């Protein structure tokens with residue numbers, strides 16, 4: 001059952017159309033990704049869902065509520081990650097959680113949230129003294145303090161180093177495991193591929209594609225790459241003659257073959273017929289990044 005339904009959403013800032021005819025729905029229990037280049041309209045879309053921004057056209061329904069008409073009811077059911085600037089640096093971790101819990105009619109036990117999100121040792125630390133990863137833990141705990149059914153995380157891991165980012169991925173999976181639907185805006189391909197059940201790719205305010213990570217990758221029809229060092233001299237034309245192969249390039253003794261479909265089988269079979277062993281054989285499958293580049297014509301930011 002969809003918990004979020006967005007139909008033909010349109011939002012303009014002056015004469016700039018930031019979101020144009022975007023439709024999607026998010027099923028209960030999903031981690032749903034919103035992915036796109038800088039300025040594509042991702043934050044505008046999620047802010048319309050959160051009720052933080054008015055839109056000019058289309059409809060948005062979140063658990064049957066209208067984000068504007070039913071703003072207060074929605075606020076009780078949706079967990080929104082705070083921006084860093086929203087917390088005073090001198091506020092202690094436990095004080096922040098206690099204070100936020102008073103904003104909700106049916107809050108979670110904030111003391112349990114401290115334990116659940118690994119903040120026991122930082123219970124009495126001030127917000128300004130926390131590391132980036134600890135701030136994100138607190139930010140997730142604060143988003144969950146109202147016992148929400150939906151949590152929205154916008155660029156949650158952007159400021160983190162790779163290790164803290166990976167730890168945060170586990171936390172996001174933990175949020176979902178607790179039955180919360182997650183709407184996730186991200187720049188990171190690996191993050192989207194690892195976490196999201198489905199992804200809406202946004203380009204210049206429009207929906208460029210909507211599918212599972214695997215579906216996006218296969219629809220983009222990106223090529224596979226096979227690299228190896230042949231054990232004996234190899235005539236490139238043996239490979240370029242194969243219908244599966246689109247190109248053969250060399251760097252020193254290493255050969256790189258790109259192609260589609262059953263590339264590995266076709267190449268290895270030809271090599272075997274000529275008694276050539278492919279040493280140091282590596283296959284690079286197309287990734288979400290390849291699909292993203294094909295769909296948006298832009299390289300991903302910050303990978």
Ligand SMILES: Nc1ncnc2c1ncn2[C@@H]1O[C@H](COP(=O)(O)OP(=O)(O)OP(=O)(O)O)[C@@H](O)[C@H]1O
Pocket residue numbers: 013016018036037038039040041042043044045
């Ligand atoms: N308050 C605003 N007033 C005017 N223009 C805005 C406003 N907020 C966003 N925009 C513009 O609308 C477009 C979409 O912005 P939005 O922040 O939704 O994109 P985004 O995909 O989230 O970008 P990023 O990945 O860089 O955060 C951009 O061109 C942006 O400059």
